Amino acid sequence: MRIAHIVAYLSERGEYGGPLSVATAQAAALAQRGNRVDLYTGWDGKAEARVPGVGVYARRAYRLGRSKSFATLFSPSLMACLIRSLHKYDVVHLHLSRDLLTFPAAILCRIMGKRVVIQTHGMVKPDKRILSRLSDIPMKAIFRNAAAHLYLTDAEADNLRELSPRQHNLMRVPNGLAERSEQAVWPQDDHPEVLYCGRIHPRKRVPEFVAMAERLLSGYVKARFTIVGPDGGDLENVRNQIAASPYRNAISYEGAVAPGSVASRLRKAQVCVLPSENEPFPMAVLEAMSVGLPVVVTESNGLASSLRKADPAFVTGHSAEELSLSVQEILSSADRWALAAMRSRDAVRRDFNIRAVCDLLETIYAEANL
Structure with missing residues (x-):
């Protein structure tokens, strides 16, 4: 098949996060299967505009x-x-949001008679602000015209039904990644690195990561703590x-990482911690697991049930104390870490x-073309 993916933003600092990661992972895997x-x-x-096997048409974007x-x-x-x-x-395949790039692209597809597969990544929700309510009028037409509308969680599906009650083509599609050949390893100096990787946003609760690091270091845990x-x-x-x-000598902020370098940076660490609450489906966590990195998330995380089955230490409460206990268990020995790394990959x-x-x-x- 000949497939076009449209996503809003590719940047050197990787601000667009999950939706871009999902789009590039899907595109690369589809191309590997012989699709154009x-x-x-x-x-x-x-940003380097390159995805293996995929033609990338990156055009300069601006903000108002x-x-x-x-x-x-x-x-x-x-x-x-x-x-x-x-x-x-x-x-x-349109990775749609309320923006002045993907939204006009959806309208363009409708004008040109192209039925689309839409994926909103939880970014299109009911919103009572006037501009959002005005945009809902053409948005409903776009939804009705879509060959399929992909969702990830039940909450996302409920939001879409509220926006467009006549939705009839919702389909659940999980996020996925390929396991990578290059894997994380235990450090030779026995000083593992604990990593936070994501936007430094209040919802992510990065200060709780710092507080967790302080608890572990005060307990004489020999580790480095890095925020990326x-x-x-x-x-x-x-x-x-x-x-x-x-x-402060053992806790540092490293800066942003380009989207294509995230996996390489992750595999240099030994544990990835995401302290945020109610995170629906964090791609950074999947990226970490794909390189064999044990992860620690909170119990409100959308991945919690799957991760708890993989290893109980991967899921914990929301406090710095609870996060530190999980990290301490994973780092208790090189053998315990190796077991957790294997469970991540599996x-x-x-x-x-x-x-x-x-x-x-x-x-x-295929069904979209019937």
Whole structure:
């Protein structure tokens, strides 16, 4: 099949996170199966625009005024590129959000008579603000015209039904990744690294990661604690917390990592910790597990039930004390860590396999063309 994926933003700092990771993972895996796949995206002009086996059409994206919101992203050159190219695809997979890039792309697909497969990644929710309610009018038409609408969680499906009560083509498709050949290893100096990887946003509760690190270091745990990711509004607070810590020499903020380098950075660590609450389906956690990295998440995480089956230490409460106990157990010995690493790899292979995702997608795409 000839498949186009459209996603809003590719940037050097990786701010767009999960939706971009999902889109690139799907595109690469579909291409590996012999499909012709192209990825269209807004671009910051700096990030390396390359996905193995996939044609990438990255066009400069801008934000209105001084806004930092993704909702204001727009790209006239990408729209022009889509106008020239959409006719040649059997199916268009649109990673849709309320922005000035993917939303116009959806309208363009409708004008050109292209039925699309839509995936919103939880980004399109009922919103009482006036601009959102106005955009809901064409949004409902876009939803009705879609060949399929992919969702991840029951909560996301409920939101979509509330936005468009006549939804009849909702299909659950999990996120997935391929297991990677390069894997994390136990450090020769027996000083493992504990990593946070994601946006530095209040919802992610990165200060709790710092508090967890302080508890472990005060208990004479020999480890390094590193925070990696772009600023999402809480970086100054986190930096101040680190500067005031008596253990600041063992806790550091490293900066952001380019999207294509996330897996390489993850495999240098020994544990990945995500302290956020009610995180629906964090791709950074799957990325970590794909390189054999044990993970620790809170019990409100959307992956909690699967991770608890893999290893009880992977899921814990929300406090710094509870997080520290899980990390301490995983790092209690090189053998215990190796067992956790093996269970991470096995969970990706069993529960989050990109091959199973592609089987579903190819069936959905084929039915879209009937």
